[in-house]
Amino acid sequence: MLQFGYHQLLQGCRECGKIKRCFANDLVGNPLDPVTPNLLHDLIQPKGRYIYYQGEDIKNLFFLKAGSVKNIYANNQGDQQIINFYFPGEVIGLAHLYHSYYLSSAITLEKSIVCAFSLPFIQANCEKFPNLLKNILEHFNAEILHCHESLLAINHGIASKRLGVFLLDLIHRQNLAHNRPILIRLTMSRADIANYLGLAPETVSRVLGKYEKSGLILANKKKIQINNLNKLTALVG
Amino acid sequence: MLQFGYHQLLQGCRECGKIKRCFANDLVGNPLDPVTPNLLHDLIQPKGRYIYYQGEDIKNLFFLKAGSVKNIYANNQGDQQIINFYFPGEVIGLAHLYHSYYLSSAITLEKSIVCAFSLPFIQANCEKFPNLLKNILEHFNAEILHCHESLLAINHGIASKRLGVFLLDLIHRQNLAHNRPILIRLTMSRADIANYLGLAPETVSRVLGKYEKSGLILANKKKIQINNLNKLTALVG
DNA sequence: CGTCCCTTTGATTTATGTCAAATTCGGTGG
DNA sequence: CCACCGAATTTGACATAAATCAAAGGGACG
Structure with a gap:
């Protein structure tokens, strides 16, 4: 598994075209903790790869840097419903933040690049960096609004x-x-x-x-x- | 307009049957600031009353203590879509947290009791009280999940x-x-x-x-x- | 070049919307 | 308390959008 100090990771992040929306942008000045792999950087995923599985323990939030991802929910009967698609600059896994396991699966639609932020890392840094929290809330909010608009469109x-x-x-x-x-x-x-x-x-x-x-x-x-x-x-x- | 010190308000809150889910529960030990009416307590609303209007500047989050509320969105053509219904113990207005104005209207379905928390109040206290933030995020999360389930049900x-x-x-x-x-x-x-x-x-x-x-x-x-x-x-x- | 899968196109069926009318409900005032 | 009125709900007949079933066409990939 990748093992970088944050400074190296964040260095790479500064060159990311999507940095403005990324959590990494909110961590400037963060004291380093090179021991734990809390930030996995530029994971390159082929098409059809599961970023996470429904039912799996939630460990990370993912920032999508390139490519696209579908978010799919399966019920007991095996019916499947695509909840959302994700595009570069968006955050994947947010809807599960306050559950112990993922409630849907995320699958790449094409070759994609994601960065993974561990939950303890996110939670610890939210307390230190108000901007990070604000960023997360904004992504959260966008998720809700998107859902509302989908409902309206599909219903009527x-x-x-x-x-x-x-x-x-x-x-x-x-x-x-x-x-x-x-x-x-x-x-x-x-x-x-x-x-x-x-x-x-x-x-x-x-x-x-x-x-x-x-x-x-x-x-x-x-x-x-x-x-x-x-x-x-x-x-x- | 009502003008209470927080200590009086919170006193009343402790007797609220829904206190466990309410923000007020996370403010125990809060230093008092009796000047600004940041917390409006037990507002009794008749049936059909607008809690807030779509397009209006967002000023408050609302905690529903009794009754029920519908959340309705209107587009330019005047089509209306009910986004959600709210019941006691739930928070109204969360989806608008990071916008300057309400993106939908909230209307009581029956005689209802709501408490209003001003946004500056919420934001200031989130920094002081981690539990408050956690509570808000949990409500946020519930909102997203509900939306996902609605989508699944309605779509298929x-x-x-x-x-x-x-x-x-x-x-x-x-x-x-x-x-x-x-x-x-x-x-x-x-x-x-x-x-x-x-x-x-x-x-x-x-x-x-x-x-x-x-x-x-x-x-x-x-x-x-x-x-x-x-x-x-x-x-x- | 051939296979497989995705997509398109066509014919038919079906669930649900629409229109219209009858019935019930809830509130108001005598 | 009862009678009335308007609004909400139910019921019925019909129209229609979209699902389903079936088959053909077209790309991607080996």
Whole structure:
């Protein structure tokens, strides 16, 4: 297992493109404790790798530096529900912070880079660094708000509205709105999107087809080009 | 406006049946500051009263001592979505903690009693009282988990499954499971339930009727008696 | 070049929304 | 206490969006 002193780790962190949102950013001036591997840095994970398993003891929060991850919950019957997707700059595992074990699994959708922060480390440093706490609360808050918006969209939308909300969410979370044309790279399968939105994969396919016919988007397998953001925004309400 | 010193307020708090989950419980030994009205105690609200309005500046977190509250979000088009219901011992307004204004409205469903904690008060005391912070994070966490479960239920359930999940959630959150028979008092209208579950009010009515015919429950207007909790649990998966 | 899996497309079924009407409930005032 | 009114709920008939079932097309990868 990796064994770095914090100073080395944090040195590397300063060059991370996502440092602004990362916990590491809040630890500047932290007294070093090179003995325990509380911060695992730049773990490179292949596609399909479990970051953590549902039921496993919770040990870390993860900061996603590159790639993408799906968060999936399975009930007793084996039904599976994708709860959320995560993108660079986001924190994975937050929803489990006050439980002893993970309540869902996190799986990479593509080759990804994550940094792991141990819970004792986080908790100890929250007391010392108010900014760290604030950062965590903000991520927490974003998680709740995202959930609320998902609920609204899924509850009251027909399929085409749900997919519209999904696309807009991707644009927003990946900061794509300022590019022309807006290009989305879907790292998840149609089945994943369908599961996430509570639709059948066939319906996702049909709605994308319908969007394309109406000139709203240009869809080519995993690449989506948004031609008319205003119209898409209007569609979802 | 009410003007009490904290010692008086906290005195009253110790007799509150919900003190265990309340922030006030974490403030024992707090130095008093009787000047600012940071803690408004036992506000009695009639049915239909707004605790806060969507768009209003966020000033307080609220602890619900008695009654029940619905949390509702309206988009630009005027579509409304009930995000959650709150019951005694729960905290209202948490999802807005890191925004400047409320992103949804909270409305009492019946005569209710709430206590208001100002944000500066909360924030200042979080630094002094680790238990307070822990408490807030636990409430936060519960909020996220509830959201996840709602998503799962609503996404992958047919109407009867959604309503089953809803009833089980009420039983759980109101600690009704240990009573025989289990009696639920629905403080919200059928239309509210329908909106929350993403169904039509007629469907809610029909599903309740179906439950009753199958002997699962006994429904009499706002009162629901659960006859077969195991069967209901099995139904929702 | 062939296999497998993902995706798309088409035909059919079904759950649930919508519209409309009947019934019940809850509150108000005589 | 009872009669009335409006609102909420239930019930019924019908329309429709989306699931399901089935099969064909297209990429990725060995």
